[in-house]
Each structure stands twice: as structure tokens, then as C-alpha cells.
Amino acid sequence: MTKRYFTVGMAGHIDHGKTALVKALTNKDTDRLKEEKERGISIELGFAPLMETEDMDISVVDVPGHEKFIKQMIAGVAGIDLVILVVAADEGVMPQTKEHLEILSFLGVDHGIVVLSKMDKVDEELHNLAKEEIKEELVGTVFESSPVILADSLSGKGISEVKQTILQFLEEVPSRSITGDFRMPIDQVFTVKGQGTVVRGTVYEGSVKEGESLMLLPSGKETKARQIQVHHQEAHEAFGGQRTAINLSGLSREEAVRGNVLVKSEFFTVTDTIDVSIEMVEDLEHPVKQRMPVKLHTGTSETMGKIIFFDRNEVETGQEEILCQIRLDESIVVKRNDRFILRRPTPAETIGGGFIIDPNGSRYKFGNETIQLLEQMKNGTPLQRVEDTLLKHKSLSKSKLLQETSLSSSVLEELLENKELLVLPGGVITSVEVMREIEQLMNSEFAEFHRQNPMRTGYDKARIIQFYKDRFKEPLLEHVIRLNLQAEKWYQSGHFLALKEFTPHVPDQWRKRSEQVLELLKNDGMKPDDLAGYLKQAGIPADMQLNLMQFYREQGKVVHLDDNIAFHQDVFYGAVHRLHEETDEEFALPEAKDSLGLSRKYLIPFLEKLDSLGYTVRIENKRKWKSSAH
Numbered sequence: 001m002t003k004r005y006f007t008v009g010m011a012g013h014i015d016h017g018k019t020a021l022v023k024a025l026t027n028k029d030t031d032r033l034k035e036e037k038e039r040g041i042s043i044e045l046g047f048a049p050l051m052e053t054e055d056m057d058i059s060v061v062d063v064p065g066h067e068k069f070i071k072q073m074i075a076g077v078a079g080i081d082l083v084i085l086v087v088a089a090d091e092g093v094m095p096q097t098k099e100h101l102e103i104l105s106f107l108g109v110d111h112g113i114v115v116l117s118k119m120d121k122v123d124e125e126l127h128n129l130a131k132e133e134i135k136e137e138l139v140g141t142v143f144e145s146s147p148v149i150l151a152d153s154l155s156g157k158g159i160s161e162v163k164q165t166i167l168q169f170l171e172e173v174p175s176r177s178i179t180g181d182f183r184m185p186i187d188q189v190f191t192v193k194g195q196g197t198v199v200r201g202t203v204y205e206g207s208v209k210e211g212e213s214l215m216l217l218p219s220g221k222e223t224k225a226r227q228i229q230v231h232h233q234e235a236h237e238a239f240g241g242q243r244t245a246i247n248l249s250g251l252s253r254e255e256a257v258r259g260n261v262l263v264k265s266e267f268f269t270v271t272d273t274i275d276v277s278i279e280m281v282e283d284l285e286h287p288v289k290q291r292m293p294v295k296l297h298t299g300t301s302e303t304m305g306k307i308i309f310f311d312r313n314e315v316e317t318g319q320e321e322i323l324c325q326i327r328l329d330e331s332i333v334v335k336r337n338d339r340f341i342l343r344r345p346t347p348a349e350t351i352g353g354g355f356i357i358d359p360n361g362s363r364y365k366f367g368n369e370t371i372q373l374l375e376q377m378k379n380g381t382p383l384q385r386v387e388d389t390l391l392k393h394k395s396l397s398k399s400k401l402l403q404e405t406s407l408s409s410s411v412l413e414e415l416l417e418n419k420e421l422l423v424l425p426g427g428v429i430t431s432v433e434v435m436r437e438i439e440q441l442m443n444s445e446f447a448e449f450h451r452q453n454p455m456r457t458g459y460d461k462a463r464i465i466q467f468y469k470d471r472f473k474e475p476l477l478e479h480v481i482r483l484n485l486q487a488e489k490w491y492q493s494g495h496f497l498a499l500k501e502f503t504p505h506v507p508d509q510w511r512k513r514s515e516q517v518l519e520l521l522k523n524d525g526m527k528p529d530d531l532a533g534y535l536k537q538a539g540i541p542a543d544m545q546l547n548l549m550q551f552y553r554e555q556g557k558v559v560h561l562d563d564n565i566a567f568h569q570d571v572f573y574g575a576v577h578r579l580h581e582e583t584d585e586e587f588a589l590p591e592a593k594d595s596l597g598l599s600r601k602y603l604i605p606f607l608e609k610l611d612s613l614g615y616t617v618r619i620e621n622k623r624k625w626k627s628s629a630h
Contacts, residue, residue, distance in 0.1 A: 007202050007242075011100040012100060013087070026060060082166065089117065089130045185299035192247070195226075196226075197256060216262055226246075226248065260301075268335070269406065274359055275324075284351060311368065336385070385407070390429070394473065396430075442480070517531075528568075531558065559572040
């Protein structure tokens with residue numbers, strides 16, 4: 001059986017006994033700082049191993065309750081699987097309790113236990129009354145159906161029941177993925193003499209082994225996991241859900257800060273614009289206005305930014321989901337569906353929270369069309385997200401696609417088995433829909449080109465690739481062309497492409513005159529005039545003459561000896577046949593002159609044309625017929 005790893009978080013009002021409960025459960029004092037011990041309150045996050053069974057390893061995190069330390073509290077609960085809400089029996093639900101409840105709700109934490117602490121401070125006959133009062137206060141919150149356990153950390157009453165309830169709950173809770181791409185948001189950074197920089201955090205997903213190469217984001221600084229510890233015990237590997245410390249090589253103390261994220265692959269998105277779904281707190285003290293400065297907490301990061309609405313300019317009450325955007329002052333590392341909290345910097349208060357729809361937000365117009373787009377993005381399946389991303393970017397490398405969609409490598413590998421997705425030579429990924437888009441665009445472009453240039457063989461391949469290069473990558477264009485040629489929807493003549501049903505032709509109104517030109521050229525045999533003269537004689541307009549000359553050339557109806565001299569195709573190939581019949585394998589200029597009866601004006605270009613076509617090869621003063629001419 002695969003072992004599962006969980007982190008249990010403590011939440012609640014200041015001085016309601018969270019740290020004492022942790023100590024009673026783990027026999028560890030998580031208040032490490034001198035100031036914490038002097039003041040009797042938690043300032044920084046505290047962690048301890050809670051218990052280990054055959055198939056579960058459980059840690060506990062004690063988060064500060066005081067409103068001044070709310071950012072530590074958010075960082076602490078961001079990585080937990082189960083919350084214990086601690087409420088002092090002699091005080092009941094307090095303002096900080098309610099704010100913690102809102103934060104837990106916004107962070108999507110829906111597994112919880114309520115511990116009514118300090119039970120020895122309340123008369124025994126008041127225990128049930130206190131319990132009922134707490135339950136009434138929790139109606140409408142994520143803890144509405146949670147069990148309420150009476151406990152006292154000093155006497156030890158109820159502690160075993162708390163432990164047993166934690167185990168029962170976690171049996172039903174899915175553990176964090178240990179097969180996904182490794183990600184650990186950092187909440188503590190320090191140095192150890194002789195060892196260097198050490199970072200701590202809860203592994204969100206994936207796993208990391210000793211000696212593996214890692215990357216610190218958003219800086220992109222490369223490092224290695226020199227040593228790993230799980231709750232101060234050396235370990236060769238750490239897994240999703242574990243509280244972990246990693247000694248990093250090649251990284252100074254100043255290069256890593258709380259809020260940075262340690263990853264193992266390049267598939268994570270570094271962004272400063274995120275599309276989000278937000279719910280505001282029910283009792284907003286002040287309206288939330290368009291482009292208002294906000295402080296965004298996600299993972300262990302805390303970043304200033306502006307909120308951008310697309311369907312309103314102000315929010316006064318938190319009664320509905322709002323699809324909007326946060327534009328940040330600094331880059332963060334997030335994935336789709338990551339949870340976040342929004343706080344107003346002044347006056348400091350929690351105003352809402354939600355989840356990320358798209359880590360790579362774009363610039364959108366104000367209006368319902370953008371809301372519909374965000375709604376579609378929010379509800380999309382992994383396949384739809386990939387297809388939507390590819391419609392936007394047309395083709396992407398695997399690493400870039402993983403960044404854009406926030407999917408794991410394993411999920412993407414499964415999706416690539418879908419017939420709607422394609423992996424092109426070189427590893428570039430696209431979709432059938434994008435291929436259809438390119439095909440339709442090229443079909444339209446070819447059809448219009450054929451309509452305007454009916455005498456041209458087709459569209460120059462290099463030119464059409466250049467035409468679409470700004471919108472689609474060249475390998476993608478080449479692939480579409482190759483597939484359509486294989487399917488015989490298009491054909492290629494030399495370096496020209498054309499629709500299957502197209503045949504180069506002279507427009508009907510000029511067909512007779514075009515044939516007249518060819519007849520005149522043919523009648524003059526091997527002593528023709530300049531081709532332009534025939535076109536003029538037949539009444540072909542000047543703006544058509546060049547196109548018609550090119551048509552004759554591409555269709556092989558005339559053979560140009562040089563820029564001025566052209567033979568009718570029947571005349572030229574007839575002369576080639578006669579010369580071949582009347583000369584030996586090798587022949588000189590006089591023999592050719594005798595056979596064809598041409599002056600040097602025509603004879604020299606004629607023989608040079610034979611060379612260029614590969615019928616003959618010149619050897620000093622003679623020419624030799626090649627086998628292809630026989």
C-alpha cells in the first residue's frame with residue numbers, strides 16, 4: 001500500500017489554545033522564537049509531526065491567530081488537508097475565529113474538526129450549552145457539519161478523542177499527488193553553519209529526491225537538493241503533503257525568500273496577470289472598486305496588485321461569484337485552480353478569495369463577451385483547456401503547454417492519446433482544430449489566388465509559408481501542406497501549390513487570341529520574332545502580356561531560349577528529335593548547323609538550352625548526348 005502524507009492545520013482566535021493543543025497532541029512546543037515565548041502568542045508558523053500509522057504520515061501546523069499575523073496564517077493553511085478550528089470554551093466564537101473561517105472557506109478547505117478547548121475552565125454542566133452555542137455560530141460555514149470535541153490541553157482530557165477523529169477524517173480525505181510535478185512553496189528560509197541555505201515548506205505535489213536538480217521560481221535560479229529533512233529527520237526523498245526542509249546548493253540566503261516556489265521542472269507558470277473567480281466576504285465594510293489596490297495571498301506568497309472587473313465598477317456585498325482579473329506588481333508562480341485570498345492593504349481586512357481560472361491572463365475588453373469567455377475557461381475540462389490554449393497559441397512545446405494549462409505531465413500524456421491532439425515532428429503539439437483552421441485559410445487563399453491569377457500554375461510555397469508565418473509556426477504550416485498533398489486535396493508542381501480541382505487556363509475572353517499567338521509562333525518555326533511582338537499583334541493588352549508569357553512558359557507551351565527568343569513547344573522538341581537523329585553521340589557546332597539550318601543568333605541559344613535541360617553536356621568544342629535524350 002502506498003503511504004499517504006497529510007498536514008493538519010490549527011486555526012482560531014488568539015489565545016484560544018492552538019499551540020497548547022498542538023503540544024498536547026505532539027508533545028512538541030511549536031513556539032520557537034523568544035518573542036513568542038515572552039508574549040505567549042504565535043508569530044511564525046509552527047510545525048510538528050503528529051502521528052504515523054502503517055499507511056499515513058500526519059503533520060500538524062500551528063498558525064498565528066492575531067490579526068497582525070494574518071499573512072502567516074494564510075501561508076500556513078494554504079498547504080493543509082484538514083483543519084482543527086480551536087474555540088475556547090470560556091469565550092466562544094470571536095472576530096478572529098470568523099475571519100479564519102472565511103479564509104478557510106476561500107481556500108477551499110472543507111474538511112474540519114472543531115475543538116472546544118479549555119474545557120476545564122467551564123463548569124461541567126455548561127459543557128453541552130457551550131457546545132450548542134458553538135454549533136449555532138458555525139451554521140452556514142464550512143464547519144457547520146463538523147464534529148465538536150471538548151478537550152483540555154493541560155489535563156489531557158479529550159486529546160485521545162481528537163487524535164482518533166483526525167485519523168477517521170483522513171481515512172476519507174484524498175492525499176496530495178506524489179506523481180505530479182514537484183512543487184513546494186517556501187515559507188521559511190535560513191542558513192545552517194557549514195551547510196548553507198535551507199528552505200522549508202509543505203510539498204504541495206510530486207516528490208523530490210536527494211541530489212535532484214531544482215529550480216527556484218520566479219527567479220529561475222538553478223540549484224540542487226543537497227540534503228532533505230522531514231520534521232528534523234534526514235530523508236532521501238520527500239512527498240506531496242510532507243513538511244520538508246531542503247538544504248540547497250549554489251544558492252545564497254539572499255536569493256531565496258518566503259513566497260518563492262521550489263520546482264523540479266520548467267512546466268510551471270511565472271505570471272503577473274491572472275484570471276480568477278472571486279467571492280467577496282458577506283459583510284464588506286467598504287466597497288471594492290475597479291482597479292483598487294489589493295494584496296493577493298496564494299501559497300506562501302504575498303503580492304500587491306490591482307483588481308480588474310469586466311462587468312462592473314464596484315462591489316458592495318459578497319453575494320455572488322465574480323469573474324475578473326488581478327494584475328500584479330510582481331510575478332508569482334501559480335497553477336489553474338490554485339486558491340488565493342484577497343486583502344485590502346488599507347484599512348487592512350480580508351475582502352474575498354477564490355481560485356485561479358487561467359494563470360496566463362490576457363488583456364480583455366470590458367463587457368459581457370469577456371465574462372462569457374472566462375466562464376467557458378472556468379468550466380473547461382483538461383482537454384478543452386488544452387484545445388482552447390492551442391487555439392490561442394496554435395502550437396506549443398510540451399513544456400510551454402504545461403505552463404499555459406497548469407496540467408501535470410501525466411495528465412497531458414494521457415490527453416495526447418486523444419485523436420484531436422497531434423504531436424508534430426520535433427515534439428511540437430497542436431490540435432486537429434488548428435490544422436483545420438490553417439487548411440481552411442489556405443484553401444481560401446489558394447481559391448482567391450486562382451481566381452485572380454487563372455494562368456499561374458499555383459501559389460508559391462515559400463510565399464504562402466511566409467504569409468502565415470506570423471500566426472503559425474513554420475513546422476506546423478509545413479505539416480498541413482504535407483498532409484493535404486498526401487490526401488490529394490492539393491497538388492504541387494515544382495515549387496507551386498494549387499487546389500486539386502484547379503487547372504491553369506487563359507480566361508475565356510482571351511482564349512482565342514492566346515491560341516492565335518501560339519499559332520503565329522508555330523508557323524514561324526525556328527526563326528520566330530520576339531514573343532512580345534506576337535502578343536501585341538494578337539491584341540493582348542499590355543497588362544496581360546507578362547502573365548500570358550509566364551503561363552506559356554509554366555505550361556510548357558513555349559520554350560524560351562533566352563529572354564527574347566522563344567520556340568513553340570512542337571517546333572523546339574521537333575528540332576531536338578531531328579538533331580538527335582542526324583548526329584552521332586558527340587557532335588560539334590557545324591554538324592548542328594547543317595542539321596537545323598539555323599544562324600548563330602538562334603543556334604547558340606538553342607544548344608545552350610539543350611545543355612540546361614540536361615539533354616547534352618558540353619565537352620570543350622563538342623557536345624555529347626546524355627542517355628535521357630535517347
